[in-house]
Amino acid sequence: MGAAVSRPLSDPTDRDRRRWVRYLVDERAEARVYRDLAARRDGEERDILLALADAEGRHEAHWLALLGGEPARLPRPDLGTRALAWMARRFGSIFVLALAQNAEGRSPYAGEPYATAAMAADEKIHHEVVRGLAARGRRRLSGTFRAAVFGANDGLVSNLALVMGIGATGVAPGFVLFSGIAGLLAGALSMGAGEFVSVRSQRELLAATQPNEYADDALPHLDLDANELALVYRTRGMPEEQALQRARRVVTAAHDSGRGALRAGEPETATDTNEVVGKAWGAAISSFLFFASGAVIPVLPWIFGLSGVVAVAVALVLVGIALLCTGATVGLLSGASPLRRAARQLLIGFGAAAVTYLLGLAFGVSVA
Structure with missing residues (x-):
């Protein structure tokens, strides 16, 4: 009690x-x-x-x-x-x-x-x-929601690293803005194209593995005692004895009726590929938009006319807030500590930006 x-x-x-x-x-x-x-x-x-x-x-x-x-x-x-x-x-x-x-x-x-x-x-x-x-x-949770979180995070980190590296070389603000927009479009198009190919390939693979009616019209003509139909059922996971019994029932029924179906009497287990992997164009467009929504944030200071150290600082603050949000969301979805995941996401994003910023300093002059 x-x-x-x-x-x-x-x-x-x-x-x-x-x-x-x-x-x-x-x-x-x-x-x-x-x-x-x-x-x-x-x-x-x-x-x-x-x-x-x-x-x-x-x-x-x-x-x-x-x-x-x-x-x-x-x-x-x-x-x-x-x-x-x-x-x-x-x-x-x-x-x-x-x-x-x-x-x-x-x-x-x-x-x-x-x-x-x-x-x-x-x-x-x-x-x-x-x-x-x-x-x-x-x-x-839909795959689209997960893609939103991870796609936006990829855009945040990659474009922040790009504009930090370009900005550290001391080039004109217009060049940093152009580089950021180019990085946004290149990354988003790459993500969209990759997602399209991935989903289309998955759909084709799943479609190729689903049982079909290709051999149904051959069933009435099989020899009742000597045929390989049992092997079909064994490839689908049936034990040998059960496959033999199943094959005999299907062939006997086909002989009696003059027609038959390999899947006759089986529970409907065919998987709708749309439910499993979604549609290729939908996945590509959503991936493009999610990446772009994250990648535009590091470029916002230059879009609004800021430059130099001020633009860099504002970009870091905006991206830092977004990284904390996406990290906390990932933590919640995985059942882990949202604060720990948020901090990890921030460190990874800022770490990547720091590397490219140092490389920019090595090849140019400090931001003025």
Whole structure:
């Protein structure tokens, strides 16, 4: 039930009681998050979220029992839990579940002497449950959304490195602007063309591997006792004996009816290549636009007439903000720390820019 501590303890101190009150309000807030998320779901996911909220209620009852009833004054939940609750009420998205997954992974109960072993175990299981729900959401995310994040990030880093390198040589601002726009177009066209070829090739590959009706009209003419139809089913993964039985049934039915189908009686498993890889032109256009949306940011200072150190500084600030956003988004999508991923993305982007900037200094003069 979670209402008794796991071992005898000394009399609790005021500090212990304050900690219990904190646990109490956080458990209530987390339960509210799960209920708010459940209100935006239906079916199985709704039931799972409500079950998690009920489990948090058991933990809440444990701390109430230790406190001897409802405290006269309660503090506010911690900032992270309040942010989760706000997002759950307004969005109810995969990002909230990803943050909840991280929160469940930071449970303090493993080192809390007044928490039961069952409570600590519950929190670990909750982490896995939320991970599973978040994984469902990640699988439902469209490839276009992922392409938006990664395509924009590629544009940010590559064009920032380009304009930093060109700008460091001391050339005129107009030349830096031209180089940035050329880099934007070249990179976006390359991304679009590469995506078109990739998707078209995937579609052709998938289409070539799908079973078709090419041999169906040959089935009535096969020898009933000597034919290779069983080999077809073995290439599709059937065990030898099952393939032989299947082949005999199909050929017998074809002889009886005068026509047949290799896939007769099989469940429909053909994959729609549009669902798997999308359309080539759509992928190419979206990849072009996503890359260009990121690549235009480093060029904005020169587009608006800035030059020299001021343009470089503004470009770094704008790109830094964008890199932090894309890094945090990638972190959320992968279930990792958004702050850590944001910092990593910033370091990678600025690192690339620093390398090209130093090379520009080596081949020219400092920015004036």
